[in-house]
Amino acid sequence: MNATTETLPVVVIGAGPIGLAAAARLIERDIEPLVLEAGPAAASAVRDWSHVRLFSTWSEVVDPEAEKLLAPTGWVKPDGATYPSGGDWAELYLQPLADVLGDRVRYNATVTGVSRTGRDRIVDADRESQPFVVHLTSPEGREERIFARAVIDASGTWSTPSPAGGSGLHALGEKSAxxxxxxxxxxxxxxxxxxxxxxxxxxxxxxxxxxxxxxxxxxxxxxxxxxxxxxxxxxxxxxxxxxxxxxxxxxxxxxxxxxxxxxxxxxxxxxxxxxxxxxxxxxxxxxxxxxxxxxxxxxxxxxxxxxxxxxxFRPDLTFLDELRLGLDERLQAPVELAPLIDPNQHSCGTVYPHGAGELSHPEEDVYLVGMKSYGRAPTFLAMTGYEQVRSVAAALAGDREAAERVELTLPETGVCGGAGLFDQPEAAEEAGGGCCAAPATLTIGAPTSSGGC
Structure with missing residues (x-):
């Protein structure tokens, strides 16, 4: 990275909980963030499910560094033992955090493409020294481009729900209905x-x-x-x-x-x-x-x-098509992270500590964080994303020791029988003891002639 590139901001895509936490962590490291939010306010996706109550308490959904930014404003953290709704999370924490960030957050800015300046994904020559170029559009269709030293994609997966079809495609007639x-x-x-x-x-x-x-x-x-x-x-x-x-x-x-x-x-x-x-x-x-x-x-x-x-849900990767991403072929998550979260292999809710190392790609200084980093894997928690961006910000600041010092303990689900075994009841039996012994079958609701666990 050259001196000119170092003066550019780090573009963060998405002003949701993880994107805003990323901005807070970058500021902690004296790195200037620019958050691009497609919606008209912070946490637009969270607001879409404002009526749903989180299963995590306030103590688990507030980023510690973001809390430090909010403290001088007189912000009072809600009771840590209580459970916010999506609307509470957006109005009582995420929007105030975005307000503190001020001009570092731009609304109604939809990212349509990210690349290396003057380099499509084919070109090797001098690639890593070139800044990133981010294309965006406004609701009126006005086009713009912004240059960045690094890109953190925290846009989530909310905009791309999976269809009803069992094959992963829309069922016949689904769109017309x-x-x-x-x-x-x-x-x-x-x-x-x-x-x-x-x-x-x-x-x-x-x-x-x-x-x-x-x-x-x-x-x-x-x-x-x-x-x-x-x-x-x-x-x-x-x-x-x-x-x-x-x-x-x-x-x-x-x-x-x-x-x-x-x-x-x-x-x-x-x-x-x-x-x-x-x-x-x-x-x-x-x-x-x-x-x-x-x-x-x-x-x-x-x-x-x-x-x-x-x-x-599944990640929208279309606007990242000119970048060299290393994604698992099944989960569409970073290849180093995928084995740690793959429900085909991890059936008891265990998520191992991970940070910038597991989130890295062949294209340097690009990170998918938050729910988007999980690709199609389920059970993402906010505290996972907060730890991710702490590590990523350290990596971008050149603090390798802090980036690698990732400590994360997540609550276990008590659930056995990964999704990858749903057609193979015998696989659970072969697993033997431990947490994943064969589950007992519950006979409820309508009967079925099909197998599966």
């Missing part, structure tokens, strides 16, 4: 949204915390609207085992464990039926506009009025 499908947990406190689901039959596709939340919300709606026919059909691509509902009381994050217990209660209470081993192949419309889900095995489910698809 878009008016009856949502890829977010609905806010049933909103009167218009409540009307959409009250008295209706809704299919919920997914097996993670978001699906648990949606099932619990729909069960509460059914109780409040007793006798209206409000009911959920829970669609799982795998079978049901002792790990299906998460860690429960064994989860070191109690609120996360409670989500699974709430989903189980929804099924046990008759507010939802479970259909297992079902991979959606097509979504067909009936004559009255209802939807029929068709499985890859030919099964056709009873018609539903609405579908909530909560099958995870």
């Amino acid at each position: 878009a008016d009856r499908i949502t890829y977010r947990v609905p806010d049933l406190k909103d009167p218009a949204v409540r009307t959409r689901y009250a008295g209706k039959r809704t299919a919920v596709i997914g097996s993670g915390a978001s699906a648990f939340t949606a099932l619990a919300y729909l069960a509460d709606l059914a109780k409040a609207e007793d006798g209206t026919g409000t009911h959920a059909t829970w669609i799982l691509r795998r079978g049901i085992s002792g790990s299906t509902f998460g860690g429960g009381t064994a989860d070191q994050l109690p609120a996360r464990g409670a989500l699974g217990l709430a989903a189980k209660a929804a099924v046990d209470g008759g507010y939802a039926d479970a259909v297992t081993g079902f991979r959606t192949d097509a979504i067909e419309k009936t004559g009255d506009g209802r939807l029929v889900l068709v499985g890859e095995d030919g099964r056709r489910l009873d018609p539903v009025d609405e579908v909530i698809v909560l099958t995870g």
Whole structure:
């Protein structure tokens, strides 16, 4: 890197919790950040799920260095033992942090491309000495470019939810049925949204915390609207085992464990039926506009009025196409990080300490952090991202010792049976003792003829 390049800012993509924490950590290191946020305010993605309560407490979702920046403003940290909603997180912490950063945060700036100045991804000559060039557009379509000494992509995965199709592609008919499908947990406190689901039959596709939340919300709606026919059909691509509902009381994050217990209660209470081993192949419309889900095995489910698809998220890598990224072919996470988070290999929620080293790419001084660093892997926690950007900022400052000194202990989920084993019940048995012994099967909801654990 030449002297001219060193005077440029580090561009941080995304003014969410991890992007803003990255800016705070860079300032700590006397490195000037420039945060580019596509939305009109900080934490635009978090605001989209403002009605959902986090399963982490305030003590776990405030970055220590960001707290130092906020302290002189008179900011008072909320009770560390309480659980914020997404709206609380955005309004009481993230927006105040962005306000402190001031002009270092630019809103309505959508990044459309990142490259090395004068070098496409093919060119080797003098590549590493060239600054990065970042192209962005405003809502009005005005184009601009910014030069940077390094790029930290903390844009997350919220904008690219995974589809309903079991193959990873949209199911046939999924796009044409878009008016009856949502890829977010609905806010049933909103009167218009409540009307959409009250008295209706809704299919919920997914097996993670978001699906648990949606099932619990729909069960509460059914109780409040007793006798209206409000009911959920829970669609799982795998079978049901002792790990299906998460860690429960064994989860070191109690609120996360409670989500699974709430989903189980929804099924046990008759507010939802479970259909297992079902991979959606097509979504067909009936004559009255209802939807029929068709499985890859030919099964056709009873018609539903609405579908909530909560099958995870995936990273948008299109604007990074001119950079030389080293990504795992399955998870689309950095190759050094992927083995540490791969649900095919780690089935008990263990995340090993990691930082700038595991987040590095063949293209120097480019880092994917936060949820985006996990690619398609689930169960990312804010505290993971905060530790990531602490290490990355140290690396960019040339403090190798601090960058490598990564210490992170995450609460375990108490969950066994990684997603990669969902078609192989015998694999769990062969694993033997320890945390991953074969789970006991729970017989609930609708029966299935398919195997799986």
